[in-house]
Amino acid sequence: MVVELEFQQKTKALIDSLKSICANYGLGNDGNEFKIITQTFLYKFLNDKFAYEAKKINPTLASAESWEAVLAAMSENDLEMMQLQMGGDTARLKPQHFISHLFSQQNTADFAKLFDDTLLDIAISNNDVFAVKTDGGAKVVLFERLSQYIADDSKRDAFCRAIINKLVDFSFERIFTQKFDFYATIFEYLIKDYNSNSGGKYAEYFTPHAVARIMAEILVPRTTRSNVRNVSVYDPSAGSGTLLMNVAHAIGENRCSIYTQDISQKSSSLLRLNLILNNLVHSIPNVVQGNTISHPYHKDGSALKRFDYIVSNPPFKLDFSDFRDELDSKENKQRFFAGIPKVKPKATDKMEIYQLFLQHIIHSLKPGGKAAVVVPTGFITAQSGIDKGIRQYLVEHKMLAGVVSMPSNIFATTGTNVSILFMDAGNKDKVVLIDASSLGEKIKDGKNQRTVLTPAEEQRIVDTFNTKEDVEDFSVAVSYEEIEAKNYSLSAGQYFDVKIEYVDITQAEFTEKMQGFTSNLESLFGQSRKLEVEIKKQFAGLKYE
Template identity: 60%
Template sequence: MTDITFITKTKQLIDSLKSVCANYGLGNDGNEFKIITQVFLYKFMNDKFAYEAKKLEDYKLGDAPNFQEALEALDEEQYNFLLAFIDANTPQLYPHQTITYLHNKQNSNDFAKLFDDTLREISINNAEIYSVKSASGAKDKMFDELSNFISDASQRDAFCKALISKLFEFSFEGMFNEKYDFFATIFEYLIKDYNTDSGGKYAEYYTPHAVARIMASIMVNDKPKGVKVYDPSAGSGTLLMNIAHAIGEDNCSIYSEDISQKSSNMLRLNLVLNNLSHSIPHIIKGNTILEPYYREEKFDYIVSNPPFKLDFSDFSVALDKDINKTRFFAGIPNIPKAKKESMAIYLLFIQHIMYSLSARGKGAIVVPTGFITAQSGIERKIREAMIERKLLRGVVSMPSNIFASTGTNVSVLFLDNRADAEHIVLVDASKLGATVKEGKNQRTILSPLEEQRIVDAMNKKVAEVDFSVLVSAEDIKAKNYSFSAGQYFEVRIDYVDITAQEFTFKMQGFEEQLNALFEEGNCLDIEIQKQLKTFTYNDK
């Protein structure tokens, strides 16, 4: 099965699940998102278990003409050994929990109950690997009782049978022996209907893949091992997936926090799809700014696309304990009396990230481009601290509309506790990219060559006219701590050699043009005076 075939079939599966939801009155319903993502997770777990079980040579399950029958034929002792030998990150299923088993039982009475009970059992049996934890320590359940989303109880059996029929149509197994980077494309397709203005706030968490790739390529230019990677506002995990691929899934552990239950569930699915199930216990659903679960942890790599605008007025007073002591050294943004959605909560995330870096830590943070030049307030204090601590490695100012969901211009800060303060790289990529239309929005798309140009400028410390510049910490201090590349570009004057005759001819031409403009101006003055004399007073 080729990449294109696999992508196409996966998209067809997602579309067919959406069709089932629509046929039972759940199209664009708030619960449709839960149904599709949870059923998709069940399908992936089922096929992953089958793939790993068939690899165990002692059981010959891969050679069996009917895998389900061979699985059911194992006695209890044999099955326990099978579960013990299977890879630790593989979901553990029993014969009566497979999709094939449920497909064969579709004529059973009360099928919806059988379906829900099966998913509940799988959730309990795999809680240690797949459950997301809240800040309080409580673990969530992987699957809801999906049949209960159908209000008409008489339709629940048919609804669950329709879901199982769609899941039974093809298998993921053929792709598990290869590593493919197109999971990101599948994931983007999966959530595209939930990443629009009408879909709530989920668009806040979505980072373009180009930005994520650039951040990962700049941060990871070696092959570290045993490192901790953290995102304090993880969303669906696009940034985490890209940096994990760059480091190597086996060489890193993923840690994340996010206040959204929806994004935590999507991140769990993304970790499963990307062979990072071992990091699921580190996913925390909680308020990073108010009660950071990983307050005392230090991380080797931190990536973040924090929310730029989010109301934190309900807990801003409680943050005072962190001022000038630990995290929020530069202060807490003021709470505006109006337009609370304009709160600069991202400034709190930047300070939290600086606080959370290990001694060898590296960070990459998406910020509004206005942050890099603001000359007062918390923004200025943070930039000063980055320079004084020799923490700034470089900045990339991205093209406008790189995010389809917002018109805010963004830049990416690159931090490194081992940064070279004499060779800080500032890149102005604002003129790159091609503009395309996505729905009602315009979006700028970077080509692979343009992405590589940005990465090379940062990693190779390349100075390029009107694109990138190398500056020192002292240079930045002299420019009032501006991180904008444009303020450091040299003003160039192009000189052209001409003869005395050519010079005289040019000057005569300029003089003639100027005289013509003066003459035209005089005519306009006379005409205006004539028009003024025609005005008369009328009291009616």
């Protein structure tokens, strides 16, 4: 724990230093600042991970005053043999790739070119393992020429020197055996400044950890985890991969393969970094940048690939009118079984794209597979249209696990109330509906207000769901027939019993109460009769003038 806290602080300090460097060279809050910081951080991580693995294999390196010098003196054959013994999640580096080598060369002419060339050579050497591909087949490599973002050529060498001087200060080596919450903390801190200002441009990549943890704990209960292996986990709108990371950690990184698609290039780069930080390098070839709705990439032959687990926090509103018509085709009839949202009359009105993602997810689920999807709470009660059609399909095919209606403002970046829809193609029994809307504590998050669940509240939701427990005014387990009778509503409140309280009293107490009620009524009736007489008297006195 002490090591973890120490390196959290050192890492945050490194990220802050890199932001300061960018600001000093005119890139503060610039769109390219994010690329520079994430790629620099990745270079540091790959360098130190290589050192950690090399020292485990060769004890001589571990005891050397300068492990880089000892490694540089090794023959090409010895170096190749050592790298073959390293795990697949360790980048293949040469002595000239090390941070220490660039640090020693920082006063040479054209240092920016040497710095950029080094990163590009690492990218080329590791392209087969670490490159993300687009749905068109192009590969997005690990690194770009970072100095290109400095407009003034004369300042590029100094900019790269400033970066390499920050990277040499400490090593990550001691934390590679730590638990993954450490990496989650780093990652959240890394993107927090790009996730502000009412959503900001990186809001789409960020799902609250409470939501991600609840989804993972329900999809993969602790009591059954030891039986889960060799499974596929898919997110068709992956963002930075927060949901995927939580499910992968619940299953075990070496017992699952991640598959993703996301239209955003920034998102795919973030996700790649997250996979590398979380020992999921083997899944990088399955990370695809592209439009899941119009051009789903992952297939088995001509059919969509089916997955064991699917998680998603899809966009709720998006104008996709530019490619809507191409979705309305014969091959998409089965995938979009409940329909395709119509183009709104006003150009400013956005379309319910989550309805397409939901249908795509249902169609991509294996028999017996499980899914968890964040939806607007309005979806669970809509009485007509595509929303109701999807719910009806889930009930008729008996592939629901339940719904958790979350507190308002669980996402700081949106005022939309959300629920988590859980699907289970193997559940033919009771469906769990939970109303967690009253839980959580309101806190300020920048300019926004956010609701934060306590660990105990998270656990209460998870335990209640997994045990299918009925809790007054909180949860209910209902049959598919009951849901059909309620017009396919998935709102827990509509199934709660109306409680009538009964109090045990004696015969004498009952008689006394009844006499009291009778006396009160007679008094009220008497007053009423007097009022009637008075009203008639007043009316009789009215005259026309």
